[in-house]
Structures are given as C-alpha cells and as structure tokens.
Amino acid sequence: MRIGIPRALYFYSYLPFWHTFWTKLGHKVIVSPLTNKGILDHGVKEASTDLCVPVKVLHGHIAYLAAKDKVDAIFLPRMVNVGTKATFCPKFLGLPEMVSSAFCQLPPLIVPRGDLGNPWRLFDLCHKLQRQWAPEGSVWLAYRAARSAQNRFQREIEQGRLPMDCLHNYTEDVPNHDRRAIIPSGGALRVAVLGYPYAVYDSFLNGNSLKKLHKMGVSVYTADMVPLGEQKRYRRHKDLFWHYSNVVLQAGQVLLDSTLKIDGVINISNFACGPDAMVGKLLEFECKKRAKPMITLTLDEQTGEGGINTRIEAFVDMLARRKDGAHNLSLHGQFSTGFQTVVCRTRPRGDCPTASQQAHS
C-alpha cells in the first residue's frame, strides 16, 4: 500500500518515526514535496478562512497527495499529547475532521489518536495500526526501527543540524540547494530562532529566513536543538496548555542562559495563532530580563520577502553594532559638528516653516 504523509505541522518533528514504521511494515511511504507556491495556493483555497497559514499549508500538502491517485491512504494522526500534560494546539486536535470536511474526495485517512503519555502508549498505538493495516508485519521490529530512527534524528538535531537537512533521508524530491547543512557554529553572531517547527523549518513559509541568516554569517540555534531533559529545568509553576508552546518557551530560556552567549532572539510567529499571543509575550519578558534583543516575524500568506528581509537585515545590523560596542560607524554622531541643527518644537502650536516648505515644494 502507498501511504501518503503530508510534509507539514508535526511531521517536522516526527517524520523519521512514522516513515520508518510504515516502511518496515512493508508499505511505501510517499512524502509530499517541500512547500511551494502551488501547495500554498491550493491550501489557501481549500482551508477555511480563519486558520493560521501552517494549517492552510497542511491542506495544500493533503491536496497534493490526494490528487492523481498518488497514494492509497493518507496518514494524519490526531496528535493529542506527548509525555506531558500539555496538549497540541486545538487545531491539531481537530485536524482529521477539518481536512475531511474541506475536501470532497480524499483517499482514506488513517487517523489514530496520538495520546502518548508514556512509551507503552506509543507501542499500543503502533500495535493497533499494525493489526489494522499490516496484519502480516511484525510490530515489534517496526516499532524498534522507528524508535531508533527517531532517536538518531533527535541526536543529529541536538548536535546542531537543522531538521530539513536530516529529513532528506526520508524524502525523495528535496532540491539540491536545501541539502546543504547549516551547521550552527563559527558565525560571528549567534541567534536563537524560536518558533514552532513547522514555521521555522518550512523555508517557503518563512521566506528562507534561516538561509538568509546563514549568508549573513549568523549561527542559528533552534528550540529543537535543546535536549528535552534540559528543557524541563525551565518548567514554570504552571505550564502552558500547548506542547509546542512549552518547547519554544523552555528551550528558548535554555538557549538564552547557555554558555553559547546568544546575541539575540528571532521569534517566528504565525498570523492568527492563538497560543502565540501568550508565547510571544512571555518570550519577550524572558529576553528583557536578560537584556537580549528580540524581534518577531509574523508569517502569513505573503510571498513578497521584502518585509522579512528588512527586519532580519536590520536586526543583524543591530546585533553586530551592539557586539562591537564601540564601532567604526558614525552612530556617535561625530559628523554633526558644523551641521546647523534646526529642530522645531511643536508646542506652542504652529508649523515649522522650514519643514512645511520642504514638504510642499
């Protein structure tokens, strides 16, 4: 059987596990390509209007898989939680329903409930899937292989590789230029790029931000590079409700306090993301406490990269100047001598003659 996996949302975190699992059970896994304009357009068309753009992108990937008899089934688990009390975002919980109501013709969806409090729950889930979809296969072998693939993936990321560079083992059609690893060391500046995996690693969605940073000589660190054990040191007295939000917040603090000496934080957020309203603000507090600059990039359907470019460029400029302390550029205003400074006070009322003259001439 050909099982389709959309390259969206939680698959940026768990693709190695599920890909290996289904392959070991004797199925062929087909992963949708990197997000592109066609996929985004399709997703925007099919999804209902008030969704965040990553969920719309998921719809686009589903549309890709569903078209032209590419797959016999689409794997879309309902991810509820992984090990903590926090659940995935409500939109994740309703994904299967959302998707099946958006499309009129879909291959069958494989929709197990991913309520994975402990490893045995995961094994149970795998067992159920095996009994239903591959009665001949051995769940134990598939599960073990999947676990070790996922662990390997996790280790690679913790060593500083980016998921998109590790995931191409599981996908077919990654264009060459994306295979280049962005190894986060050696850059003059160190920036933590914090956000949900599906926003940070989807280079189409975020206007290729990571690659741009890399080109500017910036080393990039992401939340997923922080081992889970370390993240837990930063649990609050009350966690947030959402799994990925906790990861961003806790891992973000680990990075900020680490010996890496992070110079600044870029928070990648999605327009219309509910949880991000909390996460962005809390992250801002944490950055402020440590006097680290932070900027938020809000992603939506725009494909013009101008706004993102300006912000990233200005942010990196600022970090470089801060780091230099005294710098060789003229921000100290040593050139202002001899310049006749004409400032006009606006109170008492009255327009500044030179100013208005200038505007209307």
Place this chain on the structure above:
Amino acid sequence: MVGYLGIDVGSVSTNLVATNDHNEIIASTYLRTQGQPIQALQQGLVELQQQLPPGFKVLGVGTTGSGRTLAGVVVGADIVKNEITAHAVAAASLVPNVQTVLEIGGQDSKIIILRDGVVTDFGMNTVCAAGTGSFMDHQAERLGIPIAEFGNLALRATNPVRIAGRCTVFAESDMVHKQQMGHKLEDIVAGLCEALVRNYLNNVGKGKDILPPVVFQGGVAANAGIRTAFERALGITVYVPQYYGVMGAWGAAILAREKVRGGAGTTKFRGFQIARLDYQASSFECQGCPNQCEVISITSEGNILARWGDRCGRWESML
C-alpha cells in the same frame, strides 16, 4: 565640489539628498514614487542635479528604503542598507544623544531605540499598514482636504473626538459615523491624529522605553497634528528635524561616505546621465520548479543589470 548621494526609494515617496564632504545636506528632493520607482528615481536625479553646483563630483552613493535593491542597481550604489540602520544613523548624526526615533512613512512605521549612539532595539509595524502615511493620505482625500493642510486643521480642534485606531477599516467607519453625527471636521481630523498615535504607541511602540530626546521623522512628521498628538501622549518634547522627510536618504549618504572612505575607495556610481537612459523592469514566472518564483530582471540599453526574486538563485547567478 565633491560629495555623496543618498537615495531612499520608499513605497510612497522617493527621496534623494546630496551632501558635501562633511555630511551636510546641500540639496534634496522629495517625490512621489507612484508605483514607478525607476522613473521617480530618474526624475529625482534630474531635479537634484539642477540644485547642485556645476561640476559636483559624486564620491559615493547609498540606497535605502523598500526599493533599495532596485535603486542600487540602477544608480550603481556603493552601499545598500535597510531603513532602520539608515534612519538611526541620520538621527544620531543630527542629535548625537538621541534615545528614541519615531518614524512614520508611507507603508511602514518604526520605532528605533538608541542608547549611547547604538541601536539597542527597534520595532516595525507588522503586516498591516494601518496608521501610516498611506492611510492619512486616503482619509485626507476622502474628506477633500489637501494632505498638507491636514495637520493644521487638526490643531484648530477644540474637542477631538475619539476614533477607533486599531484598524483602518474600523477607523474609517468610525469617522463616517462621527461625521454623520454632526461633529466638526477639525475635531474629527484631530481625533484621527490621536487615534493614529495611540495605535502606533500600542503596537510598534509597545514595551519600548521611550526616553528623550525623541526625534520624529518620516513623511508623516510634516503633520503638525500628529506631532502634537505625540507630545500630548508622551508628555515630552518631540523634535522634528529640518530634513525630516529625507532622513533615510541622508542616512544612506552618510553610510556611503563611510563605506567609500573606509576602504571601498572609488565609487560604483554610474553618473547622472543614467537619468536619461532607458531602464526596463520586467518579470516572468520561472517554470523550473513548483515554486514558480516571480523573477524580476532590470535591463538597460539591452544589457541585463540584475535579476532577483528567485529563491534558489538560479537566475541571479546567471549574470
């Protein structure tokens, strides 16, 4: 005479300045971009040259603004810099101890926080252009008031009405409502200025330490109503530089001077005659992969000067 050029190609206006060798502005132009950045740039160069003494020698050129890459290619820039850095450099050169720069332009609004001459924080408006120059422009047009008089009208208000400033669409319907209720025009206009300032401070300026001296620049600084509203909301004096409308361009000129003096040596400037050359911008959709990037190419007299817009760099690197 020798000097430097700074060019700021923004969404609404295209500004050029020429400075002498001491970073003093000796000529400036301020034109509407009107969706045609290349033409505006060429027109600006012609006007600038008319203001300059004959034989003025350009030692370096810097570009900034949302059209900085395009402008950089057309004129042959020595440095292409983002607006934040350009504005900060200009403000700090004028008021060396400046701590806050408020900048409201055509589609962008930004706040820049400086301490000891270094940018320590900045904010820009997000995807939405509410509360920027374009919005004021649109409302002025709708009310039939020339934009130049908008600010002075606001100053005549005795009792500014409250207008929802969160979103342009709501602001407009609120304004229509207040009009129909019979409020005076100047009160509505003043209310609009206050709404815009409130929106700015609550979005772009949220969580920023706004300390004096505060410099207010960008095209909207021409509006005395907004300036007054800022002073009222912040409780501190807000300074508007003489060349408030061309600060970005000036910053670009200062940066160009540094770049050229700091080792670049000779300028890449293609000369004032480029105003008479024919530049063509064309775009096509690349069919190389499903991304279908919109690739832009700039040609002049049959030569391709630059290409961009492709995510993979395939066209860019073909030159």
